[in-house]
Amino acid sequence: MKKKIIENVKTLIIALILAVIIRSLLIQPFFIPSSSMESTLLIGDRLFVTKYSYGYSRHSFPFSIKLLSERxxxxxxxxxxxxxxxxxxxxxxxxxxxxxxxxxxxxxFVNGDLYLNKKKIEKEFVKKDTVLCGQEKIEVNIYKEKITEDSEYQIAYFANDSMTDTDTYTVPKDHFFFLGDNRDCSKDSRFLMSVGYVNKENLVGKARFLFFSNDQSIGNFFTFWRWHNSIRFNRILKKII
Incomplete structure (x- = not known):
C-alpha cells in the first residue's frame, strides 16, 4: 500500500513538472474576460498562445519567476x-x-484615421454592427484594416462619439505599441499611465486559435448543462488573425 502511494505521488509530481514545462515553453491557454478585442475576440473565448514565438523571458514562467535576466x-x-x-x-x-x-x-490618430510613420493606414467599411463595451451594447462601424501586406483584420469604431485625434506616440527602443480591435473601448498603449509602451521582456506569446467559446450571459465553462445554448460552436478551433 505504501509503495503504491509513493508511485502515485511520483506520477503526480512528474505530471506537474511536464505541465509546467509545456505551459512555460510551448503553449498556454488563456481566457478572454473583456470586450476590448471585439469582434476578433469575444468575452468567453478560450484560446491557445504559443510561448516560443518571440523567445522567452521571466514572464514565460508561472508567477513570472526570475529565472531569466533578459529575453x-x-x-x-x-x-x-x-x-x-x-x-x-x-x-x-x-x-x-x-x-x-x-x-x-x-x-x-487624425480625424479617426490611424497613421503609422506619417502614413495613413487605409481602412475599408464592412458593415454596421453592435459590440460590447463593458456590459453595454454599442452601435459600431466595422472596418477592414490592413497594416501590412500579410496582416488584414477587422476593427470596430463607435458609430457615434468615436475617438478622432490623439497626440503623437513615438515608440522607444525595445518597446511596442498595442491597440485593441474595439478601438473606442480598449485600454491600450494610448493610455500611457496604465499601459503605455510595452517592453519586449513583457511579451508572453502569440495568440493562435480558439479551443472553446461560450456566451457568458448564458453560462460558463463549468455549467455544462447549459452548453447546448451557450457554446459558440462556430468559434471552436477558429484561427486568430
Missing part, C-alpha cells in the same frame, strides 16, 4: 500579431491586444 531566443513580432503581454503597470496582469507599432515608429 533569450528572441524573434521580433510582426505588426498585426495578436499578443498576450504583461502590463507594464504591475508586470503581472495579462492583456491581449494587437501589435501596431515597433521600436522607433511614430503613431497618431
Amino acid at each position: 533569450v531566443l528572441y524573434t521580433e513580432p510582426d505588426r498585426g500579431d495578436v499578443i498576450v503581454f504583461k502590463t507594464p503597470a504591475d508586470n503581472r496582469t495579462d492583456y491581449i491586444k494587437r501589435l501596431i507599432g515597433k521600436p522607433g515608429d511614430i503613431i497618431q
Whole structure:
C-alpha cells in the first residue's frame, strides 16, 4: 500500500513538472474576460498562445519567476500579431491586444484615421454592427484594416462619439505599441499611465486559435448543462488573425 502511494505521488509530481514545462515553453491557454478585442475576440473565448514565438523571458514562467535576466531566443513580432503581454503597470496582469507599432515608429490618430510613420493606414467599411463595451451594447462601424501586406483584420469604431485625434506616440527602443480591435473601448498603449509602451521582456506569446467559446450571459465553462445554448460552436478551433 505504501509503495503504491509513493508511485502515485511520483506520477503526480512528474505530471506537474511536464505541465509546467509545456505551459512555460510551448503553449498556454488563456481566457478572454473583456470586450476590448471585439469582434476578433469575444468575452468567453478560450484560446491557445504559443510561448516560443518571440523567445522567452521571466514572464514565460508561472508567477513570472526570475529565472531569466533578459529575453533569450528572441524573434521580433510582426505588426498585426495578436499578443498576450504583461502590463507594464504591475508586470503581472495579462492583456491581449494587437501589435501596431515597433521600436522607433511614430503613431497618431487624425480625424479617426490611424497613421503609422506619417502614413495613413487605409481602412475599408464592412458593415454596421453592435459590440460590447463593458456590459453595454454599442452601435459600431466595422472596418477592414490592413497594416501590412500579410496582416488584414477587422476593427470596430463607435458609430457615434468615436475617438478622432490623439497626440503623437513615438515608440522607444525595445518597446511596442498595442491597440485593441474595439478601438473606442480598449485600454491600450494610448493610455500611457496604465499601459503605455510595452517592453519586449513583457511579451508572453502569440495568440493562435480558439479551443472553446461560450456566451457568458448564458453560462460558463463549468455549467455544462447549459452548453447546448451557450457554446459558440462556430468559434471552436477558429484561427486568430
